[in-house]
Amino acid sequence: MATVKAMLRGAADSLLDLTIAPGFSRIGWGARKALGLLGPINVDLGGRTCVVTGANSGLGLEASRQLAALGADVVMVGRNPERLEQARASVEGSARSGASITTEVIDLSSLESVRAGAARLLASKPQIDVLVNNAGVLLDSRQASVDGIELTLATNVLGPFLLTELLIPALAAAALERRPARIINVSSGGMYSEAVKLDELQSERSKWSGSAVYARTKRMQVMLTEYWAGQLADQGIVVHAMHPGWADTPGVESSLPTFHKIVGKALRTPAEGADTITWLAAAEAPNRSSGGFWQDRAERPLNRRPGTASKAGDDRLLADDLRDLAASA
Template sequence: MKNQVILDESIEVQRPLHEAFAYVAEFSRIEEWDPAVARGIKQTPGAPGVGSEYQIDMRAGFSLQYRIIEFEKNARMLMTVDSRLFTALEEIRFEATSTGTRIRYIAKFDFPTPLAALNRAYPAAMERVGKRAMAGLQEALEDNFEAPRASRLLATADRLIVPGIWRFTKLGYKASRKHWDAVSRFQGDRHAVVTGATSGVGEAAARQLASLGARLTVIARSKKKAEKLVADLKKQTGNSHIGFEIADLSMMSEVHALCDRLLAAGEPIDMLINNAGALFNPRQQTPEGFEKSFALLLLSPYILTERLHPLLCKGESARVVNVSSGGMYSQKIRVNNLQSRWGTYSGSVAYARAKRGLMILTEEWAQRWEKDGIVVNAMHPGWADTPGVETALPGFYRITKPFLRTPDEGADTAVWLAASTEAAKITGKFWLDREQHPSHLSQRTRETAAERRQLLETLQELRESTVPKKPRRRRKAGPAK
């Protein structure tokens, strides 16, 4: 016993018992609330429960191996802890109160003799560790964070290009995440729709939302890929509330059909992530006669989002997240050449112009739908190592590969915009790594009011003209006279 240290700390939070338990039980999220933790990694598939294992990397430079050995939903979890410095048994208990939830943390640490002597000499050190962790958990569950404000320093760095462009890399992600707040909002009663979800950033966003417990509908072009994705997500996360819809979003007839199905089902949409995209070289035309970049990247999300507005109105603090690109900084919308019919075609330019158009829609929807309680933002995933980048931009991929982010890192801001409480406080902005960035770096990319109006009118006309015509019923022939 002389080598054992016992910690016993309690907090009370104004959160329902099931919400507090759900947040803590997914123990990899300890990185959000324990200041001593650098990273939490879940090592076993499925929902948290007996047998779940986690690797917890500490800021001090060592790792802890956690294993859940007892698990009572909404009541308690007991975990063993192994490391090269100590072993421990940690229990977290949950109890409903008249105002929320009481959480009690009891830990018994067994140290080897030299470290035990050090702990006896400085008993307050371990006690401070426990108090800081529980204070961090209390702050996370109180969930009263302010949305990040626009930074003049960040905007200046962006406009100087080189100082800002490094933020697109994994180095920018790692620098930014040091200052992030916890995302503890309960997602188990919210419905997310994610397009382009079978690979890259879309797949990562879908997996993160599934891990948070959201009901999830993924939109995919391939039924085979969609079925595999849903099966994998259910196995990985233990979330059984995952389904899919099939639609080629470069085909407006299929976009309308998808909207018809979702509207008929009537399920409210709390989170819509418009992620589907690709870069095309050379110029391609869809069977419906649209240039493919324009169809997939601009017209499709316009029709989808406009038509799903009634379901977003039914959602709780509904969010629309448009996945954009830093490439939009280089281009102005060309309202008289939206489909790149004239001039030398460049897939990169067509892509960037479409993303510029999507940013315009972000600002328009944010303003128009604010009265409906719908928050609309756009985000840049940064330079992420995805199959799309490798295929469409092989030269760029080869040069930048050492600095590319993972798809999960690229998807983080989209999920944060969709799921966090504080992201509901700001609408119509452009984000990277949970930080506001300017939507333009130069006056030359700004559209006039007349150009913006023309863009919206053109898209609305195309929305109306692409509605599939219902076949007329043949009139039964009357009796011969």
């Protein structure tokens, strides 16, 4: 009987995922919770260090809050010191006794800031158990970073790529003691709509569409997840990507005001959107695989639309291109 119930729950979950709008909205969250698929995360993260980027609002703030409530030592990363300190204070109020909440100011769109911030993190946190790459932007016009790189790519992909590569020694050190360490890349369901063109990473030749450029960077994050999963397996580091569904965050409200207005109350809360980040960071089940794309604690398909899938080896080519771009900027 238990097996039959599990199969029925799985079938209902898959059906929700196929419907897109209900599955990505608060309807899907509520249905999966009613099915018993989203129960409490009862894990002790005491003594574990979790680094969360984009932590001053939205999903990053809520993930920091949830991880701290499980006892983790959380390093909240953001580019605005004042807002970051306000966020830290709000998380500290709900943290479990013994958990430490600290901040690190890093502008992920600036390679100099990333390198300096990574050096400080390696000095202060020689072991990092979880890295959550959450920071991101969606822009309504083409802009350049301080390094002359298209700003969406710089913030959503190149900066997190460089930060992750620089922090691998600390992740590997944690894995030696408490195998495995984990990297979690916060992507978006929007990535299903776009393909990545390796010769057009900076969107220089096509007409600007902020949502399309954003979606392509989110697919790049999934490609990097696959790349790192292969590269880091022998170091005891598990890598997963996830998407939060449609969550009511400040970023969505400011970048997609029409979408935010139309969907309205059907949007998930930031806490609901961040749940799978916390689950991937804390639960045992994600340790059994690497390179997956998750939503609501279940692995989801990488492709839904014809012509958007990457080819074999593209993940490595993307990593090589980003490495070259970081070195030359």
